[in-house]
Amino acid sequence: MTTPAVTRFAPSPTGSVHLGNARTALFSYLWARKTGGRFILRIEDTDVERSQRRFRDELIGELEWLRLAWDEGPDVGGPAGPYVQSERGEIYAALFDRLERQGDAYPCYCRPEELEIARKLQRMAGRPPRYPGTCRGLSGAGRRERAASGLRPTLRFAVPSDRLVEFGDLVHGLQRLQTNDIGDFIIRREDGTASFFFCNAVDDALMGVTHVLRGDDHLANTPRQLLVLDALGLRRPDYGHVGLLVGADGAPLSKRHGSTSVQEFRQRGFLGAALLNHLYRLGHTGDLDRWLELAEMPGHFRPEHLGKAPARFDEAQLVHWQKETIARLSPADVGAWLGAGDDPRVAELLRHNVVLPQDAAPWLAVLRGELPPLDAEGRRIVAEAGPGFFAAAGAALGESGADLPRLAKLVAARTGRRGAALYMPLRLALTGRTHGPELAPLLALLGADAARRRLDQYAQDP
């Protein structure tokens, strides 16, 4: 029923992948998968100053970690390549040329400092800071003169006046904007590279992208891109502007909110599927509340349920999906994730008591024989049980071995204790804590000898 959608994720390799970016990547991916279309990865590295190869590698690594596989892009190629903008210079050059010949673009010789001053002046006068059009009316002679004096021009798009730009936004509905509210903007920098408004829009069209999902912050800029596309006779994609991702205080996600990059969450030990499940529900509602495998998300993804309001990233909810994910991990994967060694029994023992790998440390220490000192409640329980209890337990252990049900039965018979009165002192002696993983597998893992030594410690009078 739906036609295949071609979507894309177009990050710039100027930093780490942000949660907000990851979310739009997810939505774009899901849309393509839902409709049987294609998902494209395009690297927007036209800013030579800030783009770095290591960010590009990192970004690709994070997407792979999240398992958001692209059908076209760097490394895998595709019919509309190259998928790295710094390699598309010739394509852009031809288009710049055409725009200039058509009179839709003109060279601008204004210096950045001059423009800065002009903007300040406009602001002070209560006017919007827009390019005043200084170079727009320059004659051929004027241009030659400036070029001869060594000035290298930028290329500006000549925004037509008195026109209404209209487009139907997938999430916001019909949008209209007066071209008079838009100043002539730069489409080619002084160094010859293409600027965002230009190459982002042009590449979407050239790569056959049908649906662009991006943050709300681009909504007001979309008319500019539409103008470029129209001037070039290129097909407009449909745009959907999703509400931004914000922190707990409602302000845009930033460093002061703690982790904001995918990498940071990954390093802390959050699982990809957990992040995906949380992101999937931020500014979007599927038809199901339960944890979803990435593979089943496309079937439940509902583009019409993409939200306009900003969504807050809430770590408590991430933690919930993390627990759900851990519960579904294979024993081998739990072990690898915990870094708890090769014994699958350890992973099984701890999986329900741990949210992040670091939470396993105290229990691994207990297994190694490093017990924490008892707290007040622990001391109370141990004292209440008395040395005789632990002596009996130690003796019973000699008969039962590291078999908790047998041990418990023997101790119960000899001390008359049952339930918590029986198990809590045992737990305390064995682990030093009142809370923790199931005692039976823990005892089995500990072994009879180690357990015996711990019980004996409490068998003497204090």
Added chain:
RNA sequence: GCUCCCUUCGUCUAGAGGCCUAGGACACGGCCCUCUCAAGGCUGUAACACCGGUUCGAAUCCGGUAGGGAGCGCCA
């Protein structure tokens, strides 16, 4: 400053004029289960930003107010 966008429980959201004494999920509280924690089951607290209008009837439509955000860059 100008233009644009947004506003339902603490959080994510359902809701497209009567189905809403506003539903679900997370978080929080209680009970059950249980040696503890977690999980699970049951259950409770908790929201239509505000003011006007349209209508027999508004969370839903219209206008305004307030608050938040974005854009106006040789950043993307």
